Amino acid sequence: MYRQSMNCSRHFRPDVCTMNTVIKCLCRLKKVDLGFSVLAALYKHGLQPDAHTLNTLLHGLCMQGSMVAAMELFQDTLDKKHPCDVVTYATIINGFCKAGKTSEAFKLLKKTYDDKRIRPSVDCFNPIIDSLYKDGRTDKALSLFQDMIKLGVVPNVVTYNSLVHGLCKFGRWKEAQRYLLDMLHRGISPDVQTFSVLIDSLCKEDKIEEAISLFELMTRKGIKPDVVTFTSLISALCKSSRSDEAAEFLENMTSRGISPNIFTYSAMLDSLCKEGRTRKALDLMEAMVERGVLPNVVTYSTLIHGLCHSNKWREAIELLDKMKDHNVSPNVITFNILIDALCKMRRMEEAVAMFDLMFQRDIRPDVVTYTSLLNGLCCSGEVVKAETLFDKMVSQNIFPDILTLNVLINAYSEKGLMDKAQKLFDRIIELGGKPDQINYSTLIKGYCLQGKVDRAKDILEEMVSKGVLPNLLSYNTLVEGYIKVNRIDVAIVLLKDMIQIGLVPDHVTQNMLTIILSERA
Numbered sequence: 001m002y003r004q005s006m007n008c009s010r011h012f013r014p015d016v017c018t019m020n021t022v023i024k025c026l027c028r029l030k031k032v033d034l035g036f037s038v039l040a041a042l043y044k045h046g047l048q049p050d051a052h053t054l055n056t057l058l059h060g061l062c063m064q065g066s067m068v069a070a071m072e073l074f075q076d077t078l079d080k081k082h083p084c085d086v087v088t089y090a091t092i093i094n095g096f097c098k099a100g101k102t103s104e105a106f107k108l109l110k111k112t113y114d115d116k117r118i119r120p121s122v123d124c125f126n127p128i129i130d131s132l133y134k135d136g137r138t139d140k141a142l143s144l145f146q147d148m149i150k151l152g153v154v155p156n157v158v159t160y161n162s163l164v165h166g167l168c169k170f171g172r173w174k175e176a177q178r179y180l181l182d183m184l185h186r187g188i189s190p191d192v193q194t195f196s197v198l199i200d201s202l203c204k205e206d207k208i209e210e211a212i213s214l215f216e217l218m219t220r221k222g223i224k225p226d227v228v229t230f231t232s233l234i235s236a237l238c239k240s241s242r243s244d245e246a247a248e249f250l251e252n253m254t255s256r257g258i259s260p261n262i263f264t265y266s267a268m269l270d271s272l273c274k275e276g277r278t279r280k281a282l283d284l285m286e287a288m289v290e291r292g293v294l295p296n297v298v299t300y301s302t303l304i305h306g307l308c309h310s311n312k313w314r315e316a317i318e319l320l321d322k323m324k325d326h327n328v329s330p331n332v333i334t335f336n337i338l339i340d341a342l343c344k345m346r347r348m349e350e351a352v353a354m355f356d357l358m359f360q361r362d363i364r365p366d367v368v369t370y371t372s373l374l375n376g377l378c379c380s381g382e383v384v385k386a387e388t389l390f391d392k393m394v395s396q397n398i399f400p401d402i403l404t405l406n407v408l409i410n411a412y413s414e415k416g417l418m419d420k421a422q423k424l425f426d427r428i429i430e431l432g433g434k435p436d437q438i439n440y441s442t443l444i445k446g447y448c449l450q451g452k453v454d455r456a457k458d459i460l461e462e463m464v465s466k467g468v469l470p471n472l473l474s475y476n477t478l479v480e481g482y483i484k485v486n487r488i489d490v491a492i493v494l495l496k497d498m499i500q501i502g503l504v505p506d507h508v509t510q511n512m513l514t515i516i517l518s519e520r521a
Contacts, residue, residue, distance in 0.1 A: 054084060059091050086112070090123035097127035102135055120151065126158050133166025141166055155186070161193050168201030176201065190221075196229045203236035211236065224256070231264045238271030246271060262293055269299060273306025278315075281306055294326055301334045308341030313350070316341070330361070336368045343376025351376055365396075371404040378411035386411060402428070406439050413446025421446050435466075441474045448481030456481055457490075469501070476508050483512060488519055 089112050096105035105128050112120040125148045132141035145163060148155065160183045167176040176198055183190055195218040202211035211233060218225060230253040237246035246268060253260060265288045272281035281303055285295060300323050307316035316338055323330055335358050342351035355373060358365055370393040377386040390408060393400065405428055412421035425443055428435050440463040447456035456478055463470055475498040482491040495513065499505070505513070 054088060059095075063095075084118075086118055086121045086124065089118060090121060090127075093124050094127040097131040100131075102128060102131040105131065120153060122148070122153055122156050122159060125153060126156075126162060129159060130162040130166075133162060133169065136170075138166055138170055138172070155183075155188065157183075157188055157191055157194065160188065160190070161197070164194055165197045168197050171201075171205065173198065173201040173205060173207070190218075190223065192218075192223055192226050192229065195223060196226065196232065199229055200232040203232045206236070206240070208233075208236050208240060208242075225253075225258070227253075227258055227261055227264065230258060231261065231267065234264055235267040238267045241271065241275065243268065243271040243275060243277070259291065260288075260293065262296060262299070265293060265295075266299055266302065269306075270302050273302055273309065276306075276310050278303070278306045278310050278312060289326075295328065297323075297328055297331050297334060300328060300330065301337060304334060305337045305341075308337060311345065313338075313342060313345060313347060317350070317354075330363070332358075332363055332366055332369065335363060336366070336372065339369060340372040343372050343379075346376070346380055348376050348380055348382070365398070367393075367398055367401050367404060370398060371401070371407060374404060375407045378407055383411050383415060383417075399431075402433060402436050402439060405433075406442055409439060409446075410442045413442055413449065416446075416450055418446050418450060418452070435468070437463075437468055437471055437474070440468060441471065441477065444474055445477050448477050448484075451481070451485055453478065453481040453485055453487070453490075457494075470503075472498070472503050472506060472509070475503060476506075476512070479509070479512050483515055483519075486519075488516055491516060 089108060093105045093108050096102070096108065109120060109124055109128060112118045112124060125144065129141045129144055132138070132144065141163070145155070145159070148159075160179060163179045164176045167173065167179070180190060180194065180198060183194070195214060199211045199214050199218075202208070202214065215225065215229065215233060218229070230249055234246045234249050234253075237243070237249065250260060250264070250268060253264075265284065268284055269281050272278070272284065285299065285303060288295065288299075300319060304316045304319055307313070307319065320330060320334065320338065323334075335354055339351050339354050342348070342354065351373060355365065355369065358369070370389065374386050374389055374393075377383070377389065386408065390400070390404075393404075405424055409421045409424055412418065412424065421443060425435065425439065428439065440459060443459050444456045447453070447459065460470055460474060460478055463474070475494060479491045479494050479498075482488070482494065491512070495505075495509070495516075498509075
């Protein structure tokens, strides 16, 4: 095209308008350098560029991020007193904002105030207002908006969308609502983006009724909601356990010819699964596939979790097998959901099979996987197998967390293997870990079960010295331990200590107090 235009120029005298068209096409093709060649040809033919010529080249440079070259061209335009207009300023201001140079854009805007020939337009203000919000300078953006109004520049829907989006981003939805009203008062029609951003913000603040009211206002004004609008409302309703209302919005959405996306369906599926309505969730997934929306690993994991929660572990395993039908590979989270559920149901054979399958699929188990299996084995009385698994975990360079270690400490304590429990507890500290309330309480319980109440009391005192506040369970366990060995005086002191640190006795404490009083009587 460039060569053709240059060849043609040998046979007829081009005008500025023709050359501008060629430059515009070249810039759109990201051939700005060739655009400058056309500019040179323009000068060669004794023509002078107009504001449109320079604006087009400036826009091309800004779009490719060449702000240094853009500023050189702009300065050259000013120095040579070539014609430039408000679009020239708006173009380079927008370029600076896109390059993250808001302060430079601001300086240029102020320059329009000094240049009496140029009156800044709304397009000069909009990029800066938007950039200020993105930089987190909300109040500065609002101040600039007020300056714009004082200068008599009329805001447009883009201005208000930036204001609404920026305020909502920082949780200032009440102010955003006020700007929506201001927008309507000025006779500026909001668009779907204005409403969608505000509706989404209200939904995130759990202001669902206000969001629905805004949705109704939107439709009354003839503005068609889009997939973003509906998904925000559906997600919020689902999180509030209002899945039936969410389903109504989903039906409304499809009746308008708007296709739900994976996020819309995921919100619905998650809600139905949490409510135990797994059959309905599975039906919805089938409908989703029929509409051409393919499930992803999150979709499957959500459904598997729902089935496991409803004790439908066989169906959950079947669904895991079906994942390959849609070329979806399970991840560690998918397996963790299944393994944890199987362990809690004491289906250890199936849980171990899932664990082995992870290795076959080249999916590396994490600390959550091992903790679930360890807990399952320990609760099934398979402490030796749990120890073997723990060693395997460490050999795989997977560092156990506090919860993992507590599973084994608890198992040792219940088996009366307090030497092993204490050794593992000490290992936590040696490795730089900080035992928590649960770890200490588990040890206290273990020693009390063996009648070693003084050792248990030492653990309680160590717990306090380490800055870990004992809970009611720790005290109740220890008080009960002293009552069982008939050391009532110590039990009474412990009860007083418990109340002194602000713990409120529960029914277990009260029952023990009754025992103490009866013993005293």
